[in-house]
Ligand SMILES: [Zn+2]
């Protein structure tokens with residue numbers, strides 16, 4: 097949904113919103129390495145001071161990601177608070193707002209509304225682990241034959257410390 101900046105008064109605005117996961121997947125257009133399995137629910141608290149907006153809240157959804165070790169897809173329950181600071185894009189830089197906590201980056205708002213789908217996507221992408229794991233103890237794939245080592249040992253010799261040129265070439269082709 098879109099929130100008109102004019103609707104955010106100095107008194108603040110509190111909102112509960114739901115964005116369909118499929119709609120967010122579409123907006124991201126395949127540029128994300130995760131996808132949404134369920135609607136994204138969020139509670140938002142918006143406050144403003146002139147051209148400055150502070151948005152905090154909590155986001156809940158379920159995300160499908162690929163394990164960075166074994167490549168298996170797994171579902172990740174996402175439930176995290178967030179806070180972000182926005183400034184309405186303008187001609188002249190104004191003085192630092194009192195609303196802005198020192199450790200938050202400034203995001204700029206073009207136009208006169210905030211698109212909550214963009215907001216949620218951006219926050220979630222920031223919070224997700226860079227190298228997701230299906231399980232903390234995931235053993236990953238055999239670098240030689242590609243077998244999933246979580247399912248058992250494939251029998252390849254490992255940790256010899258040396259690899260032939262040939263096996264390296266094979267690895268490149270698989271990718
Ligand atoms: Zn894994």
Ligand SMILES: [Zn+2]
Pocket residue numbers: 238239240241242243250251252
């Ligand atoms: Zn193997």
